[in-house]
Amino acid sequence: MNSFSFPTTILFGAGTLTELPAHLARLRIQRPLVVTDPGLLPTESFRKLQTVLGASRQNQHWFLYHGVHPNPVETDVGETAEAFRAGRCDAVIGLGGGSALDVGKAARLLLRRPGLKLDEFRFEEDWSGLAPFIAIPTTAGTGSEVGRSSVITLTSKRRKAVLFHPGLLARLVILDAELTRRLPPRLTAATGADALTHCIESFTSPVFHPLCDGIALEGIHLITAALPRVFRDGNDLEARGKMLVAAAMGAVAFQKDLGATHSLAHPLSTLCGLHHGTANALCLPAVMQFNAARKPGLYRRVGLACGLDVVGCGDAEADARTSEWVARLLATLGLDQKLSGHGVKESQVEALAEQAIQDPCHQTNPVPVTKDDMKALYRAVL
Ligand SMILES: [Fe+2]
Numbered sequence: 001m002n003s004f005s006f007p008t009t010i011l012f013g014a015g016t017l018t019e020l021p022a023h024l025a026r027l028r029i030q031r032p033l034v035v036t037d038p039g040l041l042p043t044e045s046f047r048k049l050q051t052v053l054g055a056s057r058q059n060q061h062w063f064l065y066h067g068v069h070p071n072p073v074e075t076d077v078g079e080t081a082e083a084f085r086a087g088r089c090d091a092v093i094g095l096g097g098g099s100a101l102d103v104g105k106a107a108r109l110l111l112r113r114p115g116l117k118l119d120e121f122r123f124e125e126d127w128s129g130l131a132p133f134i135a136i137p138t139t140a141g142t143g144s145e146v147g148r149s150s151v152i153t154l155t156s157k158r159r160k161a162v163l164f165h166p167g168l169l170a171r172l173v174i175l176d177a178e179l180t181r182r183l184p185p186r187l188t189a190a191t192g193a194d195a196l197t198h199c200i201e202s203f204t205s206p207v208f209h210p211l212c213d214g215i216a217l218e219g220i221h222l223i224t225a226a227l228p229r230v231f232r233d234g235n236d237l238e239a240r241g242k243m244l245v246a247a248a249m250g251a252v253a254f255q256k257d258l259g260a261t262h263s264l265a266h267p268l269s270t271l272c273g274l275h276h277g278t279a280n281a282l283c284l285p286a287v288m289q290f291n292a293a294r295k296p297g298l299y300r301r302v303g304l305a306c307g308l309d310v311v312g313c314g315d316a317e318a319d320a321r322t323s324e325w326v327a328r329l330l331a332t333l334g335l336d337q338k339l340s341g342h343g344v345k346e347s348q349v350e351a352l353a354e355q356a357i358q359d360p361c362h363q364t365n366p367v368p369v370t371k372d373d374m375k376a377l378y379r380a381v382l
Pocket residue numbers: 142194198262276280
């Protein structure tokens with residue numbers, strides 16, 4: 001049996017942030033807590049939100065927590081819950097990249113069960129009635145705004161907790177391209193590559209979910225056309241909007257789960273400090289070649305979504321042309337460096353492969369992957 005669910009209301013369009021007060025009224029939210037990271041405070045995006053919420057906090061109708069770390073930790077979640085209680089808030093608004101959104105989502109668990117340790121979170125408990133959450137992304141990549149999980153680092157245990165529950169979903173998502181126009185080209189490329197990887201890995205994962213497959217293919221189509229445009233010109237609001245919606249589509253699609261690229265990428269972030277999107281970009285073409293060699297024809301429809309004419313050619317040629325085209329696209333975005341260019345050393349391959357094989361994402365890779373395969377894949381891009 002399968003169940004398919006696409007429940008999030010998404011407002012889309014440049015300038016849509018101005019609709020927020022009307023939706024707060026509709027949801028009967030009077031005292032929201034804004035959760036963001038310190039880097040967002042001096043930005044135009046934060047100022048726009050301030051303006052929309054009524055300019056000043058002096059009237060205490062809205063509250064602010066801005067302590068979220070780039071890789072969010074348990075204390076960020078605890079402090080957010082504390083700020084919520086102190087302000088007697090009634091909803092959380094997450095503004096930022098995946099980190100701020102994940103912290104905003106997870107803090108509601110602590111409000112529901114004060115004293116909860118995140119590593120003791122149990123899906124089976126009653127999580128109904130969580131405080132409403134509104135997600136406003138300022139990057140187009142993780143798609144955390146439409147996800148039902150939150151990834152928080154447990155500093156004392158030196159590992160990440162993946163909190164998953166449909167109750168964590170946002171009540172409302174605002175995709176406003178005005179909020180991503182200032183994102184610098186490097187971050188635009190890296191986050192966009194993450195979104196592209198979500199679409200490609202979810203489409204090719206063997207889980208039966210034709211709804212997500214369709215969404216993933218259209219996401220690939222949008223990203224491959226829009227990402228080079230926003231990389232060249234951050235003020236291209238039409239392309240910025242397409243990237244925002246495609247990033248959300250990538251995250252909706254990976255309800256199906258991901259693949260080996262994400263398993264290789266996660267340890268590159270935790271052990272070597274690479275940006276998640278960059279790590280995906282550096283590994284994706286090698287994983288595509290690895291998978292295609294074992295499952296010929298796997299990438300033909302990905303190639304079609306990229307706009308390639310691969311209908312009439314054989315499986316091997318369709319796969320090769322697609323993975324080469326994706327590699328060239330990433331190169332035009334400055335994402336073609338080897339791992340060694342990011343400080344990764346041969347001596348780290350063993351530890352990286354050990355973590356990669358422990359990572360759950362490759363369990364839905366189109367073909368099985370062993371630890372030796374992980375090592376070979378790292379070495380192929382070292
Ligand atoms: Fe990702």
